[in-house]
Amino acid sequence: MITIYGFGRVPDLVVGLTRDLRVLWAAEELGLPYQVHALDFETDLRTDAYKEKSDFGQVPVIDDGGFVLAESGAILLYLAEKAGAITAADVRRRYEITRWCLAALSTLEPPMTVLNLLMISRSPDTEMKTRLTQWVEMRLEAIDERLGEHAYIIDETFTVADVLVVTMLRMLGGLGIVEKFANVRAYLARCEQRPAWQKVLDAYEDRLHAKRGAGRRTIPERLAH
Ligand SMILES: N[C@@H](CCC(=O)N[C@@H](CS)C(=O)NCC(=O)O)C(=O)O
Structure with a gap:
């Protein structure tokens, strides 16, 4: 089971725009089992324990059986290869x-x-x-x-x-x-x-205790609040 370190709380303006969504969406599309370790944007990224996982203290990070990887691009390529969607042969x-x-x-x-x-x-x-x-x-x-x-x-x-x-x-x-x-x-x-994106975004909104649709707002809709 892959653990995805993502957000459990972020400022309202950026709900639905954070980079953990990239990893969650990829894992869902690729059919890889995962669990989410939810972090608070304000308090959890600067701890020594989290710095052990991410040099820059950023989200996303994954832990796949002790293999810890940061950077959304690297994580996506890793997940695609792990799921067999990218093969060394091709x-x-x-x-x-x-x-x-x-x-x-x-x-x-x-x-x-x-x-x-x-x-x-x-x-x-x-x-x-x-x-x-x-x-x-x-x-x-x-x-x-x-x-x-x-x-x-x-x-x-x-x-x-x-x-x-x-x-x-x-x-x-x-x-x-x-x-x-x-x-x-x-x-x-x-x-x-x-469907994978819709599922991930619904679960994300629930995890962040955001209203349904909060992660789907346009920039002007975000600024109107
Ligand atoms: N290049 C990194 C950027 C990650 C990033 O900027 N994450 C934001 C959340 S979307 C973050 O953790 N911000 C807090 C910080 O930079 O201190 C990636 O693609 O994974």
């Missing part, structure tokens, strides 16, 4: 998936995360928001083209790379950025409708 596929995980984490995530932070913190820095929006849109244009040809980011099969791309797109929901790209919009809806 080297090209293995690196296609790795490539899109790295692209999501290194090319998409930085501008998207900073833009999300500027938005949810109601930053007055409009110049930075405009520049980041342009940067993100350049990337989304390229992804939109791909998604015009394929149902998922690599081909017609959902992979852990989609888990990363989708959880990043969700950070910008309702800002009118993702919404500009018809194929990306349809892809996001298609992935969010997957």
